[in-house]
Amino acid sequence: MASLTSSLTARIGPDRVLTAREDILPYGFDGTAILRQLPACVVFPRGAADVSAVLKIAREHRAPVVTRGSGTGLSGGSVPLPGAVVLCLVKMDRILEVDTANLTLRAEAGAITQKIYDAADAVGLFYPPDPGSMKISTIGGNVAENSGGLRGLKYGVTRDYVMGLEVVLADGSICWLGSKCVKDVAGYNLRDLFIGSEGTLGVVTQVLLKLLPKPAARQTLLATYTAMDAAAETVSAIIAAKIIPCTLEFLDQKTLRCVEDFAKVGLPRDAAAILLVETDGHPSAVADEADAIEKLCRAHGASSVRRAATAAEAAQLATARRSAFSALARLRPTTILEDVTVPRSELAGMIRAVEVIALKHDLNIATFGHFGDGNLHPTILTDERDAAEMRRVELALADIVTATLERGGTITGEHGVGLAKKPFLKRQLGDASYDLLRLVKKSLDPDGFLNPGKIFD
Amino acid sequence: MASLTSSLTARIGPDRVLTAREDILPYGFDGTAILRQLPACVVFPRGAADVSAVLKIAREHRAPVVTRGSGTGLSGGSVPLPGAVVLCLVKMDRILEVDTANLTLRAEAGAITQKIYDAADAVGLFYPPDPGSMKISTIGGNVAENSGGLRGLKYGVTRDYVMGLEVVLADGSICWLGSKCVKDVAGYNLRDLFIGSEGTLGVVTQVLLKLLPKPAARQTLLATYTAMDAAAETVSAIIAAKIIPCTLEFLDQKTLRCVEDFAKVGLPRDAAAILLVETDGHPSAVADEADAIEKLCRAHGASSVRRAATAAEAAQLATARRSAFSALARLRPTTILEDVTVPRSELAGMIRAVEVIALKHDLNIATFGHFGDGNLHPTILTDERDAAEMRRVELALADIVTATLERGGTITGEHGVGLAKKPFLKRQLGDASYDLLRLVKKSLDPDGFLNPGKIFD
Numbered sequence: 001m002a003s004l005t006s007s008l009t010a011r012i013g014p015d016r017v018l019t020a021r022e023d024i025l026p027y028g029f030d031g032t033a034i035l036r037q038l039p040a041c042v043v044f045p046r047g048a049a050d051v052s053a054v055l056k057i058a059r060e061h062r063a064p065v066v067t068r069g070s071g072t073g074l075s076g077g078s079v080p081l082p083g084a085v086v087l088c089l090v091k092m093d094r095i096l097e098v099d100t101a102n103l104t105l106r107a108e109a110g111a112i113t114q115k116i117y118d119a120a121d122a123v124g125l126f127y128p129p130d131p132g133s134m135k136i137s138t139i140g141g142n143v144a145e146n147s148g149g150l151r152g153l154k155y156g157v158t159r160d161y162v163m164g165l166e167v168v169l170a171d172g173s174i175c176w177l178g179s180k181c182v183k184d185v186a187g188y189n190l191r192d193l194f195i196g197s198e199g200t201l202g203v204v205t206q207v208l209l210k211l212l213p214k215p216a217a218r219q220t221l222l223a224t225y226t227a228m229d230a231a232a233e234t235v236s237a238i239i240a241a242k243i244i245p246c247t248l249e250f251l252d253q254k255t256l257r258c259v260e261d262f263a264k265v266g267l268p269r270d271a272a273a274i275l276l277v278e279t280d281g282h283p284s285a286v287a288d289e290a291d292a293i294e295k296l297c298r299a300h301g302a303s304s305v306r307r308a309a310t311a312a313e314a315a316q317l318a319t320a321r322r323s324a325f326s327a328l329a330r331l332r333p334t335t336i337l338e339d340v341t342v343p344r345s346e347l348a349g350m351i352r353a354v355e356v357i358a359l360k361h362d363l364n365i366a367t368f369g370h371f372g373d374g375n376l377h378p379t380i381l382t383d384e385r386d387a388a389e390m391r392r393v394e395l396a397l398a399d400i401v402t403a404t405l406e407r408g409g410t411i412t413g414e415h416g417v418g419l420a421k422k423p424f425l426k427r428q429l430g431d432a433s434y435d436l437l438r439l440v441k442k443s444l445d446p447d448g449f450l451n452p453g454k455i456f457d
Numbered sequence: 458m459a460s461l462t463s464s465l466t467a468r469i470g471p472d473r474v475l476t477a478r479e480d481i482l483p484y485g486f487d488g489t490a491i492l493r494q495l496p497a498c499v500v501f502p503r504g505a506a507d508v509s510a511v512l513k514i515a516r517e518h519r520a521p522v523v524t525r526g527s528g529t530g531l532s533g534g535s536v537p538l539p540g541a542v543v544l545c546l547v548k549m550d551r552i553l554e555v556d557t558a559n560l561t562l563r564a565e566a567g568a569i570t571q572k573i574y575d576a577a578d579a580v581g582l583f584y585p586p587d588p589g590s591m592k593i594s595t596i597g598g599n600v601a602e603n604s605g606g607l608r609g610l611k612y613g614v615t616r617d618y619v620m621g622l623e624v625v626l627a628d629g630s631i632c633w634l635g636s637k638c639v640k641d642v643a644g645y646n647l648r649d650l651f652i653g654s655e656g657t658l659g660v661v662t663q664v665l666l667k668l669l670p671k672p673a674a675r676q677t678l679l680a681t682y683t684a685m686d687a688a689a690e691t692v693s694a695i696i697a698a699k700i701i702p703c704t705l706e707f708l709d710q711k712t713l714r715c716v717e718d719f720a721k722v723g724l725p726r727d728a729a730a731i732l733l734v735e736t737d738g739h740p741s742a743v744a745d746e747a748d749a750i751e752k753l754c755r756a757h758g759a760s761s762v763r764r765a766a767t768a769a770e771a772a773q774l775a776t777a778r779r780s781a782f783s784a785l786a787r788l789r790p791t792t793i794l795e796d797v798t799v800p801r802s803e804l805a806g807m808i809r810a811v812e813v814i815a816l817k818h819d820l821n822i823a824t825f826g827h828f829g830d831g832n833l834h835p836t837i838l839t840d841e842r843d844a845a846e847m848r849r850v851e852l853a854l855a856d857i858v859t860a861t862l863e864r865g866g867t868i869t870g871e872h873g874v875g876l877a878k879k880p881f882l883k884r885q886l887g888d889a890s891y892d893l894l895r896l897v898k899k900s901l902d903p904d905g906f907l908n909p910g911k912i913f914d
Binding site for chain 2: 099100101102103124125145146148152153157159160169173174175176177179180181182183184185186187188189190192193195196197201212213214236239240242243244281282283284285288341342343344345370373374375408409410411412413414415416417421425428429430432433434435436437439440441442443444455
């Protein structure tokens with residue numbers, strides 16, 4: 001039998017298979033701190049037929065296959081196992097169709113999220129999911145992780161916009177799940193099973209997305225607080241007032257200072273916390289909602305509320321928020337980004353719990369996140385070379401998970417389980433649900449060669 | 458070994474197990490024409506523990522289990538196999554929690570859809586899915602079939618409001634899938650696998666639903682057409698104008714005459730077709746959208762556009778539309794309700810195809826449906842005692858399916874596969890997707906005793 005890499009090279013082409021150490025090194029890690037491992041080779045398929053061929057060859061050679069796009073993942077989902085074939089879909093990046101009659105867009109899995117947004121925008125349509133990494137992340141990666149973003153409160157996450165998927169299964173067969181029909185109940189919903197399955201059940205090669213009409217107006221507000229609790233209470237008050245803004249983002253003092261140093265957009269450095277709120281839709285609805293939100297912010301202790309005067313100022317504020325992770329990452333060598341999520345009613349308690357945990361373990365934790373979704377990103381600023389501190393980090397992470405689960409929360413709101421959250425999954429799901437997950441994995445990937453070691457062992 | 462029914466009676470209680478022929482007769486059919494078969498017994502469990510016990514006993518006795526609620530299904534999904542245990546959840550009908558801080562509602566599977574709507578409405582919240590049978594259908598049945606309704610265009614279907622499920626698996630284990638977190642990517646999405654699985658993978662015993670703020674305003678319009686094509690073109694024009702109304706319903710002449718005779722709300726009996734359009738949301742947005750919709754209707758050939766002057770008049774129009782099936786069912790002994798769905802751009806062609814098929818097979822077919830969703834209900838008015846006509850009905854149904862699949866449509870938009878659409882499923886899905894469905898079924902129900910013979914053989 002020919003070797004794995006020579007079989008792949010013969011089938012896919014020498015220009016599409018990387019094997020030299022210096023070439024494959026960049027494919028040994030993703031956006032997650034600490035985790036890295038070297039694959040056997042990296043393959044760049046042209047489409048589903050190539051992917052099918054790669055899966056068959058890899059299975060024959062008992063080699064694990066790890067699918068990836070741009071590698072911006074934050075749970076280690078695309079970190080390869082040693083000896084793995086990395087299936088990198090970035091060269092399958094075409095937008096195949098924008099259908100304005102049916103409000104759909106079809107693209108290859110390697111298409112960049114931002115380009116999909118732009119292609120919709122160019123015809124007056126709107127693709128809402130906007131993960132932090134959307135300028136470089138691929139839509140296939142977004143589907144694999146069911147990525148969220150800043151507009152999740154009103155518009156939901158990637159899953160809510162996937163109408164169909166082309167998937168290559170473990171046996172190399174290619175199937176299409178879903179359709180352009182906005183309602184379709186013909187058989188089990190397997191499309192949704194693949195969304196968020198982190199490359200462990202099959203390889204997504206094409207995506208059919210739902211688009212929306214572009215909102216006619218939007219307004220961004222920045223509310224400043226002298227106490228974190230007040231910001232959390234404002235969020236509850238907005239929801240209780242039956243207002244669902246598009247965006248409801250939170251930055252604590254550490255984060256907002258970092259972001260201000262980095263982006264220089266005039267954030268109030270002395271504030272204990274800020275809320276960034278955006279409402280969109282019909283101009284009158286936006287005006288009314290913005291007024292109501294401003295009143296609620298002030299009534300719940302905001303020391304100031306500033307409205308973006310122009311679209312440019314609003315975009316600047318959103319960009320500042322988007323830069324939170326990068327800004328924090330400059331402070332110390334290692335940045336560990338948490339992704340716990342709680343029911344919205346538990347936000348204030350969860351924020352306080354994170355503060356207590358930081359003090360208890362003597363760690364530097366900055367917190368920001370999608371407050372409207374209950375999705376927090378406590379970010380531990382540390383140094384992986386400091387073994388003693390890293391032990392405290394481990395303990396703190398476990399404490400954060402415990403505090404989350406006690407509040408009916410989830411260990412991951414939008415980053416996925418991957419390697420990072422694997423140790424905690426069973427505790428959240430309980431035995432019966434966890435066993436069911438394993439059963440599904442075993443059925444769809446009986447040889448266990450699709451992204452092994454992710455989600456569970 | 459004790460008999461099946463005596464084991465069930467001993468475990469669940471004699472007052473909760475029906476075995477007499479006259480008692481079980483009403484559980485031998487659902488809302489689907491023609492299909493009926495007699496079960497062995499009917500069991501009314503109190504909760505997940507009872508359901509678990511029933512599944513274990515049935516499996517031990519190799520008896521099939523068919524779960525049902527009110528039996529309003531339209532694809533034969535709850536028609537029992539001979540000798541089956543019917544698990545009837547209508548006595549598990551409590552609304553367990555309305556959480557206004559997190560905008561969620563938790564209910565037992567047997568809770569009536571209308572009661573869920575009312576419980577949300579009572580606190581200023583909104584549960585959008587409104588299947589035609591919502592006054593008597595159960596939420597568990599809605600989940601099993603992933604029911605749609607009249608508001609699907611803007612608000613989606615049952616799936617879009619299910620945050621969590623309590624499910625009893627084939628082995629009797631009880632698991633909870635999902636949470637109150639609006640974002641949760643911890644492990645595979647198995648919740649969505651059970652939604653729409655028609656009782657073939659497990660038994661849903663509790664449902665956690667997402668609620669929305671109640672829209673502040675709504676406006677209903679009735680547009681009258683002298684040609685069916687013009688109505689279809691109006692729908693395309695509304696979508697192309699980037700307006701997504703809440704409701705966009707179509708009734709052809711046969712249907713609207715029947716409905717008018719039945720409901721007497723002043724529908725124009727001479728019209729070739731009518732569109733019933735509802736827009737909801739912020740009052741200014743509703744006013745603007747209603748104006749734009751009226752203009753588009755007139756520009757695309759509506760001979761008149763009437764606006765509901767009061768909420769009562771709007772409700773009356775909606776009720777009239779809801780009565781379409783009942784009204785048509787009065788005309789002839791047997792009413793066969795189709796549920797094909799096409800991409801919206803294919804609507805006009807599909808409507809014409811149904812007309813041609815009716816002529817070809819000399820059948821009386823009335824068509825109404827959720828035009829905005831591309832979801833048609835061509836309704837064959839026939840008589841099951843007329844063998845010759847029933848053969849023509851079979852041929853017409855096959856022709857309708859062919860016309861649907863040629864247009865990239867689906868054999869079922871909201872009623873499910875059940876028994877009625879089983880013969881056509883493989884043609885729609887293709888071999889690879891169909892085999893994947895069977896694989897999932899075999900994994901989750903290895904003994905094949907959960908609603909056997911539904912979806913596939």
